[in-house]
Amino acid sequence: MIFSLQINTYVKKNGTQALRLKVSTSNKDTQYIDTGVSIKKTQWDSNKELVKKHTLEEQLNAKLNTLKTKVQKIYYENKGISAKRLLQIYKANIKYNTESFIDFYQSTIDEDKLRKKFRTAKTKQHYLDKLKMFSNFISFSDINHQFLKDYEIWLLKRDNRKNTIASNLRSIITVLNTAVRNGLIKENLARGYKIEKENTVKQSLNLEEIQKIADLDIPKRFKAMNVARDMFLFCFYSAGMRFTDMCLLKWKNIKENNIVYTMNKVKDRIGATRTIPLNPKSRAILEKYKGLNNTYVFPPLYKSEFKDQEQIEYNIYIKNNNLNRALKIVANQCDIDKRVSMHMGKHSFADYAVKSEVSLLMISKLLGHTRLETTQHYLKDFYHKEESDTINKLFG
Numbered sequence: 001m002i003f004s005l006q007i008n009t010y011v012k013k014n015g016t017q018a019l020r021l022k023v024s025t026s027n028k029d030t031q032y033i034d035t036g037v038s039i040k041k042t043q044w045d046s047n048k049e050l051v052k053k054h055t056l057e058e059q060l061n062a063k064l065n066t067l068k069t070k071v072q073k074i075y076y077e078n079k080g081i082s083a084k085r086l087l088q089i090y091k092a093n094i095k096y097n098t099e100s101f102i103d104f105y106q107s108t109i110d111e112d113k114l115r116k117k118f119r120t121a122k123t124k125q126h127y128l129d130k131l132k133m134f135s136n137f138i139s140f141s142d143i144n145h146q147f148l149k150d151y152e153i154w155l156l157k158r159d160n161r162k163n164t165i166a167s168n169l170r171s172i173i174t175v176l177n178t179a180v181r182n183g184l185i186k187e188n189l190a191r192g193y194k195i196e197k198e199n200t201v202k203q204s205l206n207l208e209e210i211q212k213i214a215d216l217d218i219p220k221r222f223k224a225m226n227v228a229r230d231m232f233l234f235c236f237y238s239a240g241m242r243f244t245d246m247c248l249l250k251w252k253n254i255k256e257n258n259i260v261y262t263m264n265k266v267k268d269r270i271g272a273t274r275t276i277p278l279n280p281k282s283r284a285i286l287e288k289y290k291g292l293n294n295t296y297v298f299p300p301l302y303k304s305e306f307k308d309q310e311q312i313e314y315n316i317y318i319k320n321n322n323l324n325r326a327l328k329i330v331a332n333q334c335d336i337d338k339r340v341s342m343h344m345g346k347h348s349f350a351d352y353a354v355k356s357e358v359s360l361l362m363i364s365k366l367l368g369h370t371r372l373e374t375t376q377h378y379l380k381d382f383y384h385k386e387e388s389d390t391i392n393k394l395f396g
């Protein structure tokens with residue numbers, strides 16, 4: 001890599017020309033870094049690469065030398081990189097306070113918002129706010145295994161659940177890995193930290209419990225309970241459609257005998273478009289909402305046609321909480337002693353499909369999975385429930 005200070009040929013109105021640091025490995029791999037120094041051509045010694053005959057030549061030469069040394073240091077820490085990559089790392093270094101992990105973490109959240117990943121940004125912001133309560137200034141060098149251990153204990157003392165703590169710690173390590181890729185730090189000192197996670201068994205409702213919810217007489221004045229019941233059942237009857245996708249479901253997605261929509265969680269992935277055949281039960285629920293809104297099928301996003309994506313994401317978040325509370329009341333009235341939530345509709349469909357001996361390939365297709373391994377992992381809890389019956393059938 002060649003490092004040389006050069007004067008730009010362009011002459012400014014005041015008669016000065018900018019000095020630039022040229023970094024190059026070849027004619028095809030050459031980049032320029034602005035030094036922030038402008039002088040007259042007669043004040044530049046191109047052989048010695050020094051400012052001369054200038055009232056501030058000592059300060060300017062010190063500034064140029066500091067910049068050159070800084071860029072060379074980045075190169076020697078990342079030996080073998082191209083001039084283009086060196087420039088990217090240098091810009092990343094000056095963009096952020098390279099000491100502050102907190103500042104960099106916030107920048108990743110801001111980038112998520114720009115990329116319209118509002119749900120991800122909201123979750124990460126929650127993690128960061130919690131981290132700032134633990135310590136309002138954290139440098140990259142602070143974060144090692146001992147730091148994560150201290151933070152884990154701090155979270156435990158505040159009654160955070162094991163899996164919640166795991167998510168917080170994983171987020172920190174992920175951001176550190178991003179900082180390594182951006183060239184802000186040389187290595188992730190927290191890498192390899194053992195994060196404990198509690199295995200939770202997916203809960204589901206059986207067909208009898210589903211029918212209890214469907215048959216419950218709910219007066220019309222309890223709108224939230226009615227909507228919660230309808231959306232939960234629609235999830236079950238539509239092969240486990242996610243709550244966000246139900247909220248975003250539009251009448252234009254109903255095409256004759258099918259629901260055709262893009263799964264919001266994986267909308268950028270190949271195979272994100274899902275086709276779910278309608279059945280008499282899902283049709284009956286759709287009929288209840290015909291004519292109530294010209295755009296959206298279900299009430300959570302009524303009057304949201306002109307809101308931006310961030311506002312829509314926030315509405316879905318609020319409605320999910322509200323309708324889950326209403327659904328718990330429905331479950332209590334049905335004497336169902338389980339922590340029922342909207343997402344349990346998906347688990348219940350998967351459990352019902354397993355018990356009905358639907359093939360793994362078909363369940364995978366209905367759930368919208370692109371890899372069979374994903375389905376196998378997702379269904380493991382439901383197959384465990386059948387193990388006793390299978391053993392008894394084989395050897396009973």
